[in-house]
Amino acid sequence: MPFTNRFDSATLVEIYRRMFLIKHNDDMVHAAAKAGRLNLIYYSPRGQEVIPSALSVHLNDEDYICTIYRGVHDQLAKGLPARLIWAEYAGRATGSCKGKGGPMHITYPEGGVMVTTGVVGSSMPIAVGLGLSSQVNGNQRVTVANFGDGASNIGAFHESMNLAAVWKLPVIFMCQNNRFAEHSRFEKFTGGGSVSKRAEGYGMVGVTVDGNDPEAVWNAARDAVARARAGEGPTLIEANTFRFQGHLLGDPGDYIPADEMAAARANDPVDKVRQKLLDEGHIDEAALQTLEDAVRQEIREAEEFALSSPWPELDELSTDVFDTVSEPLSSIPVSA
Numbered sequence: 001m002p003f004t005n006r007f008d009s010a011t012l013v014e015i016y017r018r019m020f021l022i023k024h025n026d027d028m029v030h031a032a033a034k035a036g037r038l039n040l041i042y043y044s045p046r047g048q049e050v051i052p053s054a055l056s057v058h059l060n061d062e063d064y065i066c067t068i069y070r071g072v073h074d075q076l077a078k079g080l081p082a083r084l085i086w087a088e089y090a091g092r093a094t095g096s097c098k099g100k101g102g103p104m105h106i107t108y109p110e111g112g113v114m115v116t117t118g119v120v121g122s123s124m125p126i127a128v129g130l131g132l133s134s135q136v137n138g139n140q141r142v143t144v145a146n147f148g149d150g151a152s153n154i155g156a157f158h159e160s161m162n163l164a165a166v167w168k169l170p171v172i173f174m175c176q177n178n179r180f181a182e183h184s185r186f187e188k189f190t191g192g193g194s195v196s197k198r199a200e201g202y203g204m205v206g207v208t209v210d211g212n213d214p215e216a217v218w219n220a221a222r223d224a225v226a227r228a229r230a231g232e233g234p235t236l237i238e239a240n241t242f243r244f245q246g247h248l249l250g251d252p253g254d255y256i257p258a259d260e261m262a263a264a265r266a267n268d269p270v271d272k273v274r275q276k277l278l279d280e281g282h283i284d285e286a287a288l289q290t291l292e293d294a295v296r297q298e299i300r301e302a303e304e305f306a307l308s309s310p311w312p313e314l315d316e317l318s319t320d321v322f323d324t325v326s327e328p329l330s331s332i333p334v335s336a
């Protein structure tokens with residue numbers, strides 16, 4: 001069930017807990033990679049913690065998300081257990097994809113994490129298909145398609161927006177605009193200068209929010225989820241944020257102007273929300289530390305679980321590869 005339907009102290013504390021989980025997980029992945037305990041390709045979501053944390057408190061376990069290679073923040077906020085992510089990172093049989101997917105292909109259908117994709121722009125058409133399934137089945141499930149600003153210039157973005165609008169599908173297009181696509185600046189590759197304004201061309205609602213402001217994201221997500229559940233169609237949200245690391249682990253990110261990076265880090269949303277919680281009296285320091293210690297313990301256990309898990313057996317190579325449930329192709333009549 002959604003955490004709460006009011007932006008009260010409990011909601012803000014829960015949003016912060018999810019943000020701290022994302023940040024601490026990221027710190028520990030970096031530490032494990034640097035120490036050689038994990039060998040992985042890794043795309044840090046640091047700086048973008050608010051977006052999935054403030055959105056996911058509106059979602060049920062049964063709701064769907066589609067995300068991208070950078071989407072560990074989306075996965076953790078949706079409730080995917082960290083130990084399954086770590087085991088997948090480590091290539092172990094206990095990972096969310098039995099060690100065969102790796103960091104760029106984390107899935108967890110039991111918790112609604114339906115796809116993590118490395119193909120830029122492909123989270124959106126998959127989300128449209130999931131939205132159509134919810135409409136056909138008559139359930140109230142909402143699907144969130146997460147993607148970056150770069151993906152908003154891929155053809156699949158426009159096809160997905162159009163179809164979702166025409167069919168009034170319960171889909172939220174969540175553009176996490178972190179200002180860079182690989183090494184290119186948003187302004188240099190985006191006609192019109194706005195992603196959300198493109199919604200108008202498809203007759204759907206589009207909004208721009210400060211993606212580092214939990215209340216702004218929470219409000220926009222509340223409206224979009226309500227619209228989707230009421231059968232009133234999709235919403236495009238452009239949430240502006242900034243990424244604190246290079247494109248992927250090992251990229252120094254020196255194409256990001258130093259002053260912009262320094263300003264973004266000085267306004268670290270995790271620190272800001274923590275301070276807001278204390279300043280406004282939503283929680284006290286001791287309770288916050290207890291909450292953070294629980295997260296640290298969760299990630300410590302995730303790493304221990306992953307690194308002590310067995311490797312996949314050799315015959316895993318060919319399991320889950322072919323569909324064994326449906327009729328063999330040869331038995332399906334082919335019309336002339």
Ligand SMILES: Cc1ncc(C[n+]2csc(CCOP(=O)(O)OP(=O)(O)O)c2C)c(N)n1
Binds near residue numbers: 121149
């Ligand atoms: C179809 C396709 N084209 C190009 C790439 C190479 N590529 C990988 S990540 C990336 C940048 C995407 O940027 P954005 O959508 O803004 O997401 P971000 O990485 O900033 O989260 C590109 C071009 C790809 N993986 N897939």
